Amino acid sequence: MGYLKLCLCFVILFRQTQARNAKPDDPDERDEDQITIGWQVGYEKWQRQCEKYELPATQQEAAISTRIANGELAQKDMFPYQAGLILQLGQGKYRQCGGSLITLQFVLTAAHCLIDSTRAKIYLGSNQYANATDAQNVFQVERQNFNVYPGYLGFGGYNDLALLRLPRPATPTSSIQTIPLARPFMQQSLLEGQLVTTLGWGALGDNLNVTKEQELEEDLLHYVTVRVLEQQLCLCYFLPGLVSSKRHICSDGRGGRGGCQGDSGGPLVYRWHNVSYLIGLTTFGSAKGCELGAPTVYTRVTAYLDWIVSKTNMES
Template identity: 30%
Template sequence: MFFYGALIMSLVFFSEGKICPKNEIEVINGNDAQKGQFPWQVELMLETTENDSIFCSGAFISNNWVLTSASCINKVKRMTVIYGTNDLGNNANTIKTKSHIVHEDFDNNTQQNDVGLVELESRVIFDETTKAICLSEDVIGDGVNVTIAGWGHSNNDNINITPILQYVNVSTIKNTECAEVFGRDIVTSTVLCTHDSSLAKGPCINDGGAPLIINADTDPKHVGIFSFIGENGCEKNFPAGYTRTASYLDWIKNKTGVGVPCK
C-alpha cells in the first residue's frame, strides 16, 4: 500500500499486508543545497537489532535533541549523527547518541504516531552551519508551499546515497485527496500530505524522518516529519505523507523540554 520512509539498505514496501524487497530511491528532481542553507538537517547512520544498515534524516530541535520518525529509529541498537554540512563527503561532523525514544503508540502497519527523538551524547555547538529548527504550532492546510530536503538516491536503480543534500519545494494537499490513495486508516488528522500533479518530485525512502519546512528562506518552521510514499516508488508521482509536527508538540516537550514558542 505504501513505502515507509525510513530507509533501509535492503528496502521494503507494503503490499496487501506483505513486506517485499525493493530497490532504494530518493528525493526526486531536487536541487543541490548550499552550505548552511538547511543548518538543522542531520543524517542518521543506524544499525538495527537485526544488523541491517540504515540511513535516514532528522532535524536539530535543540543542541542535544534530534526530531525524526519512529519508523527510522525503531529497533535500532546504535547510531551516529552527521551534521553541519550539505556534503557528506567533505569533512562532515559526527557525534554519537545517548538514547532514542519511539512514540509509545507508533503503529508500524499504519504509520500512525510516526515520531521519534534522538538524544545526543553531548551538546553540539551552534554556528552558521548548525542550528535548531523552530517547531510550528500551526495546523497546515492544503495549497501551502513547503520544502523538504534529504540525502537519498537519485533514481530507482541507484544504490548509493547522494553526497550533496537535495531539496525541493512542494505543495500540501487535502487529506481527503491523500486518503483516496492511501486510505483513511493511514491519512488521519495527524498526517499531512504533499504532491505535485505536474512533476514527480519530493522525498523518498532514504529520506525517512526528514523535516518538512514552511518559509524555509525567511522564517523556517518545522511542520512535518517524512513518513511514507506510494508503493510503486517516488518516480510514479504518488503523494508523500508526513507526521504533523503540531500534533505532537506536547509529547515532544514532555520528553525533551523543547517546545514553542521557539527560543
C-alpha cells in the same frame, strides 16, 4: 503487495478467524461483529468520498517508508538543522534516515527509522551524507537515548516520530542551527496549497541503474519545493486508515517531486515571516515509486507538540 497492505490483510484475517472460532453467545464475538461492520462502513464511506477524484486503481494502494526525487542541490549552510542518521541494525546491516535538530541536544526523526536499531550515528553541519570529515559535529547515540512516541505501533506511518538525545549539546555554527517547531495555528486550513520544502540524501528517482556519477550526487543534500495537498485527496491515494487527517500532512507529488526511498525522518519545512518552521517528518510514499505523481506523507508536527515539548524541556 506493500508491507502495510500485508499487515492490514493479516489484521482483517485474524479478526475474521477469531469471529469464526468464537462461541455463539461469546461477547467477544459480538464485539468482533461490531469491529467488522465498523471497518466495512468506514471502507464504503472512503470509497464514496474518493469517487469524485477518479484516481487510477494503481494509485490506491499501500505505502512504504521513504530520498528527494527531482530536487535541487542544496548550498552550504542552506539547511543547518538537517541531520544525517546511520542506524546500526543486527548482522552488520545499516539503515539511512534523516532528522531535524530541534534543540542543541535533541534530533527529531521518524519512529520507523529506529525499529530494530541498536545505536545511531548522527552527523550535523554537512551537505555530504555521513561524512565525518565534512561534518562539524558527529555523535553516537545508544539505544537507551531513543525515545519513540508511545503510540507508535511498530510499523507503518501512524504516530511515526521519535526523539534522539545527543550525549552532549551540539556546537552552534553557521552550519549547525536548530529549527523552530510548527506553531499551533499552522494547521491544514492555513497550509493547504502553500509552498513547502522537503530535503534529504539518497535516490534522486526510481532509476535502478545508477551510474558512479549519480551515486556521488546522491551523497549530497538535495531539496525540493512542493505544495501542501488537499487532505481528502491524499487520503484517497492510499488504503483507508493509512493516512490520518489529524496526524498527517501531504505534499503534492505531481511532476514526480517529493520524498523517495531513504528520506525517512527528514524535515518538511514551511517559511512564515522569513522564518523556517518544522511542520512535518517524512514517513511514507507510494509503493509503486517516487516519480509517479503520488503524494509524500509526513507526520504532522502540530499533532505532537505537547509530547515533543515535554520530552525536550522546550519552552512552549
